[in-house]
Amino acid sequence: MSAPHAPSLPRLLLAAGGIYTAQSLVGGLTFLGVPAVLRAENVSLDRIGLVSLAMLVWALKFLWAAPVERWRLGIDGRRRSRALILAGEAVVVLALVAFGLAVGMDFSILLGLLVLMALASATVDIACDAFLIERFPDEKRGLANVAQVGGGYLGMIFGSGLFVAAYAAFGWMVASFLLAVLVLLFSVPMATVREADVMPLAPSSPTPGLLNGLRRREIRIGIAMTIAFELGGRLAQALAGPFLVDAGLPLATLGLLNGAGGVAAGLAGTAFGGALAHRFGAERAMFAVSCLHVLSLVALASAVVLASDHLSLLVGLFVIESAVMAAGFVTSYARLMALASPSQPGVDFTLFQCASAIAAAICGMGGAMLASRAGYAATFALAALLTVLVPPLLFLFEHRLKKGISS
Structure with missing residues (x-):
């Protein structure tokens, strides 16, 4: 057959x-x-x-x-x-x-x-x-x-x-x-999609398992890459709603911003990230988005520190940040998929996504605690600093990946 x-x-x-x-x-x-x-x-x-x-x-x-x-x-x-x-x-x-x-x-x-x-x-x-x-x-x-x-x-x-x-x-x-x-x-x-067969794995291929994934250099680097890439953005994202409410934005406007505005920005960022990855490849696209993220978060942190009473400016910067975050998800997922092993792609990519979810949870709790003690300005400044570190870290991670392949 x-x-x-x-x-x-x-x-x-x-x-x-x-x-x-x-x-x-x-x-x-x-x-x-x-x-x-x-x-x-x-x-x-x-x-x-x-x-x-x-x-x-x-x-x-x-x-x-x-x-x-x-x-x-x-x-x-x-x-x-x-x-x-x-x-x-x-x-x-x-x-x-x-x-x-x-x-x-x-x-x-x-x-x-x-x-x-x-x-x-x-x-x-x-x-x-x-x-x-x-x-x-x-x-x-x-x-x-x-x-x-x-x-x-x-x-x-x-x-x-x-x-x-x-x-x-x-x-x-x-x-x-x-x-x-x-x-x-x-x-x-x-x-309606008929799933085509693929080449069978060699008998020597390891049985899919978490430890098999974690033993691979590419997976460990991918997990570190995931956390580093998202940490600053997740921290800012967790505080966006509370900050805007405290800044005086009406709840109805915030609801509209999180709903229609957030979805529109997310879809725009998704399309932009997909175009970048398709045109330049996942590795270069991810690096490019990390540089854009530096610009967006530094601008947002600066506005929080210097122009906290300019609501329209702050709302606009949060929308831009949402779009850049969406572009980052697309490009990083494309890059991380390439690191997954053909013998257990579902396990490997799940490890990346769970690292992202855990980082988001930690940022949500830690960001609120930090903001309550040090204030919004210091917390957003920290988020911007973490994002500034991402491009050189990505360069280091990619160097280690290529070194592992060549050795």
Whole structure:
């Protein structure tokens, strides 16, 4: 029996974009949509805070990445990525239906369903990342990462804004069912993609595992590169909302900025980063964005220190910072995908993403604590300083990677 033909690039991009949109929809629902609706239902803030526990799943998905990857790889070059992705999305759809039917039930049931959706979506993420790494050559991965990051921004719109609007108009059940239908629709392009076989791995290839990944020089350098590249931006990002509120920005305006403004800036940055990676390659594009990030964060920190009463200037700089961060995600993901081993791409890339999630969590907590003691000006200045260090660090990391290859 002949192997199926490899799907075209546009079909792959559409399929991947749909899956990443569905995954981010679950994140937006958990992080923004559900807390807003629960508060409108007079649920206490301490209980609403428990919803964030579901997001810890994304930082811990490295714990089950290896068994997922072992099942996905199959034997004789046959891949089960599509089957795994569609099974995960089916779980999300069923959980959303149950979520709609659980209106008025105990809070623990709602929390359990959110954790189930997060588990399914995080597992899908492992398989879909590996799918992209295998299907896209190095010079095309910038396009794949546009679908990855762009889908993430679109999904946040559906999971937060659309859910809240549908709840206000039609109630909890209809809003949940609507999201279930959307996840189903977003999964259709992946269902139509026939996953082509690849060359089977050599019998001597190691079994996918976390330790196998961490033993590789490229993975350790990639983890360090991820943390260094994102640290300054994550620190500034965590303080953006509290700073603007304290600076006098109305909550309604902040909501619009985080919603439509943030998504527009994110999509613009995503397109820009994808174009850079496609035109110049991931390595040079990542370095270029790191230099742009120095400019944007130094300008933002300077405005915080010297012009904290100029709200329009500050808002504009935060929007630019959001766009540069999105471009950075695209270019860094394209670079990191190239470091993943063909024998376990899902495990390796998961390690990079979990390092990013843990860094974001640390910046969120540490930034708030630092700002409460040293003030916003010192904290944003630190974020700018950390970003200034990134270009030389990237140069050092790339030198060590090339040295490892040549030795």
